[in-house]
Amino acid sequence: MADLRCTIAGVKSPNPFWLASAPPTDKAYNVVRAFRAGWGGVVWKTLGEDPPIVNVSSRYGAVHFRGNRMAGFNNIELITDRTLEVNLREITEVKRDWPDRAMIVSLMVPCEEASWRAILARVEATGADGVELNFGCPHGMSERGMGSAVGQVPEYIEMVTRWCKQHTRMPVFVKLTPNVTNILAPARAAVAGGADAVSLINTINSITAVDLDAMAPEPVVNGKGAHGGYCGPAVKPIALCMVAEIARDLDCAGVPISGIGGIETWRDAAEFMALGAGSAQVCTAAMHYGFKIVEDMADGLANWMDEKGYATLDDFRGAAVGNYTDWGKLDMNYDIKARISDELCIGCGLCHIACEDTSHQAIRFTQDAGKRRFTVIDAECVGCNLCMHVCPVEGCITMEEVSQGRPYMTWAEHPRNLQSQKAAE
Amino acid sequence: MGEGADIRGGRLPAAAYDENFADLQPPLAKKEAVVEAARCYFCYDAPCVQACPTAIDIPSFIRKIQTGNLKGSALDILEANIMGGTCSRVCPTEVLCEEVCVRTVQEGKPVRIGRLQRYATDALFATGVRPFTRPAATGRRIAVVGAGPAGLACAHALARQGHDVVVYECRAKAGGLNEHGIAAYKMANDFAAQEVAFILGIGGIELRLGHALGRELTLEALRRDHDAVFLGVGLGATNRLGLAGEDLSGVLDAVDYIEELRQSPDKASLPVGRHIVVIGGGNTAVDIAVQTKRLGAETVTLVYRRGAGEMGATGHEQEIAQLNGVLIRHWARPVALEGVDGRVAGITFEHTRRGAAGGLEGTGERFTLAADQVFKAIGQTLLADELAGSGLAIDSGKLRVDDELRTSVEGVWAGGDAVAGDDLTVRAVEDGKRAARSIDRALRN
Numbered sequence: 001m002a003d004l005r006c007t008i009a010g011v012k013s014p015n016p017f018w019l020a021s022a023p024p025t026d027k028a029y030n031v032v033r034a035f036r037a038g039w040g041g042v043v044w045k046t047l048g049e050d051p052p053i054v055n056v057s058s059r060y061g062a063v064h065f066r067g068n069r070m071a072g073f074n075n076i077e078l079i080t081d082r083t084l085e086v087n088l089r090e091i092t093e094v095k096r097d098w099p100d101r102a103m104i105v106s107l108m109v110p111c112e113e114a115s116w117r118a119i120l121a122r123v124e125a126t127g128a129d130g131v132e133l134n135f136g137c138p139h140g141m142s143e144r145g146m147g148s149a150v151g152q153v154p155e156y157i158e159m160v161t162r163w164c165k166q167h168t169r170m171p172v173f174v175k176l177t178p179n180v181t182n183i184l185a186p187a188r189a190a191v192a193g194g195a196d197a198v199s200l201i202n203t204i205n206s207i208t209a210v211d212l213d214a215m216a217p218e219p220v221v222n223g224k225g226a227h228g229g230y231c232g233p234a235v236k237p238i239a240l241c242m243v244a245e246i247a248r249d250l251d252c253a254g255v256p257i258s259g260i261g262g263i264e265t266w267r268d269a270a271e272f273m274a275l276g277a278g279s280a281q282v283c284t285a286a287m288h289y290g291f292k293i294v295e296d297m298a299d300g301l302a303n304w305m306d307e308k309g310y311a312t313l314d315d316f317r318g319a320a321v322g323n324y325t326d327w328g329k330l331d332m333n334y335d336i337k338a339r340i341s342d343e344l345c346i347g348c349g350l351c352h353i354a355c356e357d358t359s360h361q362a363i364r365f366t367q368d369a370g371k372r373r374f375t376v377i378d379a380e381c382v383g384c385n386l387c388m389h390v391c392p393v394e395g396c397i398t399m400e401e402v403s404q405g406r407p408y409m410t411w412a413e414h415p416r417n418l419q420s421q422k423a424a425e
Numbered sequence: 426m427g428e429g430a431d432i433r434g435g436r437l438p439a440a441a442y443d444e445n446f447a448d449l450q451p452p453l454a455k456k457e458a459v460v461e462a463a464r465c466y467f468c469y470d471a472p473c474v475q476a477c478p479t480a481i482d483i484p485s486f487i488r489k490i491q492t493g494n495l496k497g498s499a500l501d502i503l504e505a506n507i508m509g510g511t512c513s514r515v516c517p518t519e520v521l522c523e524e525v526c527v528r529t530v531q532e533g534k535p536v537r538i539g540r541l542q543r544y545a546t547d548a549l550f551a552t553g554v555r556p557f558t559r560p561a562a563t564g565r566r567i568a569v570v571g572a573g574p575a576g577l578a579c580a581h582a583l584a585r586q587g588h589d590v591v592v593y594e595c596r597a598k599a600g601g602l603n604e605h606g607i608a609a610y611k612m613a614n615d616f617a618a619q620e621v622a623f624i625l626g627i628g629g630i631e632l633r634l635g636h637a638l639g640r641e642l643t644l645e646a647l648r649r650d651h652d653a654v655f656l657g658v659g660l661g662a663t664n665r666l667g668l669a670g671e672d673l674s675g676v677l678d679a680v681d682y683i684e685e686l687r688q689s690p691d692k693a694s695l696p697v698g699r700h701i702v703v704i705g706g707g708n709t710a711v712d713i714a715v716q717t718k719r720l721g722a723e724t725v726t727l728v729y730r731r732g733a734g735e736m737g738a739t740g741h742e743q744e745i746a747q748l749n750g751v752l753i754r755h756w757a758r759p760v761a762l763e764g765v766d767g768r769v770a771g772i773t774f775e776h777t778r779r780g781a782a783g784g785l786e787g788t789g790e791r792f793t794l795a796a797d798q799v800f801k802a803i804g805q806t807l808l809a810d811e812l813a814g815s816g817l818a819i820d821s822g823k824l825r826v827d828d829e830l831r832t833s834v835e836g837v838w839a840g841g842d843a844v845a846g847d848d849l850t851v852r853a854v855e856d857g858k859r860a861a862r863s864i865d866r867a868l869r870n
Contacts, residue, residue, distance in 0.1 A: 066459075066463040066491065067456075067459050067460035067462075067463040067491075068463075346527040346528075346530040346531040347468075347472060347527050347530065348466045348468040348469070348471075348527040349468050349469030349470055349471075350466060350467070350468065350469060352469055353469035365469075365470070372470075372472070392466050392527075392531070393531060
């Protein structure tokens with residue numbers, strides 16, 4: 001059986017599945033239940049300075065997609081609403097009782113060195129394994145100059161990270177906001193400040209829906225709504241891209257990454273790890289289904305690793321990073337054509353109408369003796385994959401390579417690229 | 426068989442009747458409907474639309490359920506089929522739209538189109554909105570004979586063109602088989618009457634009840650007094666077994682009994698035997714079998730002269746019969762009715778098989794079933810009295826019509842069960858719709 005033990009920035013956990021800093025990690029009661037269920041670690045819900053914040057109700061919005069609940073999720077909740085003392089006491093007790101689990105404490109205090117120094121000392125006393133600097137929360141706290149208000153200014157990230165590294169021996173994770181145009185600027189700032197790891201992504205600024213009766217964004221709080229932070233399965237592609245950007249960036253120098261963003265299954269986690277993530281943080285999926293999902297995450301990942309012959313997480317971590325490249329380095333000579341299986345085809349016609357209305361008119365629709373038949377016109381097919389994606393039958397439409405042994409040729413080498421012609425002259 | 430027949434009402438506790446004659450399939454809840462609607466792939470040139478006799482744009486109405494546009498959804502249905510509400514309850518979808526649904530091909534489980542159609546049409550009915558209106562009156566006047574699905578569909582389509590329509594109906598109530606013939610649990614909560622009110626709500630349609638062709642009406646007079654005539658008279662006569670003893674008390678026509686049952690506000694008042702035998706293999710046979718069982722009959726045996734595959738009732742209907750405890754016996758034909766004191770006491774059958782030439786032949790083996798009531802459900806025919814002297818040509822027992830549903834008599838159209846075709850509500854509605862189109866064209870020329 002594959003070994004799921006995880007080490008990231010010196011923090012060890014029996015498996016890479018951590019609960020992200022959020023309501024599921026707000027107090028000992030939940031965290032103990034999570035550890036009992038098998039979670040490898042938690043990032044305790046963000047602590048701040050007393051007096052604790054006050055939340056509003058309601059706090060969550062959701063995007064339900066065609067009858068499926070919570071394809072996307074959004075919250076306007078703030079950091080912990082309990083006193084620092086209570087949280088620190090519980091953290092101490094839980095870490096004492098569950099020494100093998102990763103206990104990271106999320107922090108958010110004003111941008112003053114004294115504030116960070118003070119809280120770091122108190123956290124260190126709990127025996128926690130590390131801290132995560134919450135530079136990501138995009139709602140509420142950002143209006144008070146914290147959270148993503150810091151995460152959007154690389155200079156602040158570097159400054160605060162440096163203070164933290166000076167004032168604690170604990171590993172420092174810097175949690176990044178995706179609400180920036182290029183994730184590399186804040187990531188590089190964290191590395192420059194001495195971060196031991198980065199965690200990403202935090203939530204994305206969002207309005208999940210508009211209540212068309214109340215004429216207000218959801219969730220509606222007494223007639224008004226504020227933007228929230230978007231998460232859940234819908235944000236995974238955005239998160240994967242940002243993780244990959246950091247993983248391949250030379251200036252980030254291989255900084256360990258704790259992946260976050262829509263992770264619901266072992267497969268999601270494996271994808272984050274293939275793009276360089278060490279641990280995988282989960283929140284929405286647990287809030288949707290409860291803590292038990294970690295059972296499938298752990299044995300699903302182990303079974304897949306066994307099947308692939310990966311003995312440890314390090315055996316495949318980052319394995320896809322080298323294949324994440326720029327468009328200009330893709331092979332212009334690679335050619336694929338759609339192939340539709342008559343045997344599997346159920347005759348819905350979605351491939352035809354998608355191609356006919358919106359793409360390349362490359363799928364012919366004929367009917368012989370009542371049988372609806374769809375055939376690819378190779379001369380028109382550009383290998384875009386649209387038909388394969390709209391086809392509701394798994395494996396019915398496949399893409400066949402027809403490159404015929406032509407050599408790898410990038411855009412830089414392409415004859416229609418005027419720049420490359422000039423270079424040749 | 427020596428004992429006297431045991432036929433009476435009130436076999437069941439009073440509450441059981443409400444339960445037994447409530448909706449066979451309850452309506453979908455909102456969440457169920459949305460999830461089911463999401464199963465529709467929104468096929469291009471969808472097979473389900475092609476399989477629907479009224480060509481309802483099924484993918485479109487289902488998508489509108491998904492987006493919460495229930496009015497738009499219901500209108501997609503009703504524009505194509507004004508009796509979309511009834512059809513959603515009674516259509517044999519398993520051999521029409523749902524049979525060819527690509528989900529059936531893919532996984533053996535079609536999108537439940539019929540139930541979604543009911544969801545959309547029920548929602549519109551619940552609002553009380555009457556979405557159809559009449560344009561300015563054309564001054565043309567059309568007679569429609571028969572207020573069943575064909576006649577009402579024709580009348581509604583004509584009214585939408587601005588014509589005035591008089592609908593003549595021989596019974597005391599409009600609705601035809603929707604009101605009098607279909608099993609009660611498929612048309613719960615007086616749906617047929619609600620639908621008739623909805624259809625008439627467009628205006629311009631005058632309903633004259635108690636008017637029958639060959640009684641109060643003659644085709645000649647109708648033609649004289651109207652610009653066109655549509656006959657949606659259905660099949661008013663039933664087939665006979667042709668056996669001695671057919672007039673014994675307790676030997677009944679299924680259609681008559683069902684009509685009485687449908688019109689009876691108190692189902693407990695209906696006299697039903699302890700042991701019932703039904704002869705026939707179509708939907709009427711299943712409907713009478715299941716309904717007598719639900720009235721409290723102890724045993725109900727449906728006997729059909731051929732096999733399950735040849736039954737007019739679909740597999741789904743046969744399953745309903747079996748789920749209700751009806752015993753279906755195949756390959757047997759009635760040969761003698763047994764009577765005691767003028768009442769039927771049993772019926773003897775002969776086993777049958779497919780003969781060498783493909784026809785049916787008796788095997789000579791016989792069996793007798795005790796019966797307090799024997800129901801005949803062996804088909805219906807045109808009522809000869811209605812058409813006597815009308816000059817209408819008849820082919821194979823049905824009114825002859827051309828591809829625009831014109832009869833052999835100038836200015837007279839016909840549709841529904843009175844003309845050749847499947848005996849389905851949905852087909853009758855389509856006939857009415859098509860005939861109206863043809864009449865409208867003829868009147869505007």
